[in-house]
Amino acid sequence: MPRTSEPGRSVSSRLLEVLFAFEPDQSKLSLADLARKTGLPHATVRRLAMELTDVGALTRQHDGRFTIGLRLWRLGTLAPLTESLRSKAQPFMEDLYTALHQHVQLAVLDGSEAVIIERLSAPRAQDLLSQVGGRLPLHCSGVGKVVLAHGGSDLVDRVLSGGLKRYTPHTLLDPAVLRSELAECRRTGYATVRGELTVGADSIATRVMDAEGRVVAALSVVVRTGSVHHQAALPSLIAAGLGVSRMLGWRPGIKIRGV
């Protein structure tokens, strides 16, 4: 986060540093935690945390620790392509879950990652990576490959030039192979991942279009390797993706952008 000698800039960036200190696995923070995570003086952190609490952006618990407040949650629901997409996709995701009994995820592109905005799964499944709000790499997750494939050549160049991180022995690290998979995904409308992000977990993912034919999201099914034949799950997944797209105003005649 930028810090300059301009006092106003510095103060507002400090406020944002306090806010963004909250993370999925660190969502309850004491003043000491906040001071440690932001590197700001204790007195500054206290003043900023109190101010954020006064307006409802943070909430203070009985034990003195802070959490993100409901007012900030409400503000977040105003982000485009979250709540409206979630509610439109939900019935299709439910049917898919009922038909396949596998994890179902809906994600959108956010910078150089995919962010999960809805997920249906067994109550026990709790890994942080794939919770709502969790982030997935573009080059080795099913939803990631789909949004990467349709995100334009600038995005692909950026992801490749940043270097492909290895998550498992199966992660694709060869740019040429990845480019070829992305071209295939644009042609067929779906992408496949075989243990490339997590050993033992496969994913098939398809695209979701809006009324202008933009690919605005990706829908995926995540299965234990070997538990489901991809070819068996694919038709229902693609139909669900098209169903969500229709809810967003897309129709078969509308050209899909970036294809």
Next chain:
Amino acid sequence: MPRTSEPGRSVSSRLLEVLFAFEPDQSKLSLADLARKTGLPHATVRRLAMELTDVGALTRQHDGRFTIGLRLWRLGTLAPLTESLRSKAQPFMEDLYTALHQHVQLAVLDGSEAVIIERLSAPRAQDLLSQVGGRLPLHCSGVGKVVLAHGGSDLVDRVLSGGLKRYTPHTLLDPAVLRSELAECRRTGYATVRGELTVGADSIATRVMDAEGRVVAALSVVVRTGSVHHQAALPSLIAAGLGVSRMLGWRPGIKIRGV
């Protein structure tokens, strides 16, 4: 929002004013909109909006207007009692929706209002009041009455001393009548609203408890007046509320607080 002569305080509160200028019916704002809504100078608004965009709290659209960014949405998902409660309640809400085919809402207490954190309804139903993130008054909504009844006498005193706003000719304005309804709700576990918030709309609502017996949310069914006999919908609603409570660790032996 407090403004003092202390420069730091003033700057950070200005940043928050820019953020909270975004509202459900005004979720895309130009710099001119932001300047008008916050009363801040155009140059200040531009600088703050750019800073918020740099960190992903806001997103700038092609037309130059700003929206809440995905990073802020992700931050909001860390608020307690939102995503986890949503995902646990969803199956029960779906079954209730399937059984009754009526709007189903889940809400929590936020200050002196109830905030809707999940909703299932027909795709056409779009009024802002009852969208996810929308707020409902405590004294004349079903979910509001339930969380008010279990929120302690301080909350009831505060709501009553603030004056009861009339929404329809049926809104209860007599503190004694409201207090008596709240006591009845604590005894029975449910509350009823008959056209008190919106003419032609009724609601029945029940409580949701956590493992410590705290009433942490309310679950309601909203029906057109006359379309459903409340007594017919009530058992399934109460069973759903108890089901969600069990998912949160509550068991029949655990005393419900504030009752």
